[in-house]
Structures are given as C-alpha cells and as structure tokens.
C-alpha cells in the first residue's frame with residue numbers, strides 16, 4: 001500500500017520508526033515531513049498528508065504528534081478522511097474492522113515505540129467488516145454527515 005506519514009516535532013522520532021517498519025514490510029511511504037525535530041506546527045504537515053489520502057494519492061495515512069488527538073482533529077476536517085487515535089492494538093483493530101478508518105493517529109509522548117509498532121501492525125492488517133450490516137450502517141451514517149457538512153475537494 002501507499003502510506004502517507006507525517007508528524008510534528010513531538011512525533012518525529014516515532015514517525016521515523018513507523019516509516020522504517022512500513023518500508024521493511026514492502027509498503028511505499030510518502031513522507032510529508034517534518035524531516036528533523038525542530039519545533040513546528042502540526043497542521044503544516046497533517047493538512048497536505050490528509051489531502052493525499054483524500055485525493056487517493058495515498059491509500060492510508062499514519063500521523064504522529066505528541067498525544068495523537070491533534071493530528072486527528074485536523075485530519076477529520078478533510079472530506080474523505082476518517083481518522084482515529086489509537087493507544088492499543090485492540091482499538092486499532094476495531095478502528096479498521098468496525099469503522100473503516102483510513103488514517104491512524106498516534107501520540108509519541110503517550111506510547112512507547114514497541115507498542116506503537118504493534119498498533120500500526122494491527123491497524124495495517126485488519127480489514128473492514130464490509131459484509132456486516134451493523135458496521136456498514138454506522139460507517140454510512142458518518143459518511144452522510146461528512147457529505148452534509150464538509151466540502152468535497154472538487155467544490156473547494
């Protein structure tokens with residue numbers, strides 16, 4: 001898969017570890033930066049990385065900041081992006097199987113890299129349960145809210 005990754009200064013070190021794991025597993029990584037640990041603003045990286053997912057230039061995204069919510073907050077403003085913050089592999093599995101998320105957000109200050117890599121592994125390898133109606137109904141409702149309240153990329 002093509003995976004967009006990004007971070008801020010607080011997530012930089014973990015972003016680099018995740019990138020190495022994804023590349024080792026044969027994924028193509030599109031790194032939207034930053035490329036060092038200089039203080040920076042998350043939105044400068046999460047916004048273009050989210051657009052890449054929304055436009056289909058990346059299949060999915062993995063964004064890392066200090067606590068994770070900052071990335072999700074920005075990413076979920078973009079039509080077509082469904083981002084979840086996960087702090088354990090169980091949550092990561094459900095974020096895929098129940099909710100079909102296409103962006104995973106992690107907090108580099110919250111979880112150690114060993115757990116973070118397990119979360120990435122769980123999220124990357126779990127499929128959406130697209131044949132179970134209760135989950136498709138839930139996901140469809142979220143999509144309808146996005147259609148009503150977010151501008152599609154071609155309307156911008």
Ligand SMILES: O=P(O)(O)OC[C@H]1O[C@@H](O)[C@H](O)[C@@H]1O
Pocket residue numbers: 008010011065066067068069070
């Ligand atoms: O105080 P700084 O280092 O700028 O922010 C650290 C983290 O605090 C939260 O807002 C974000 O998760 C951000 O990555």
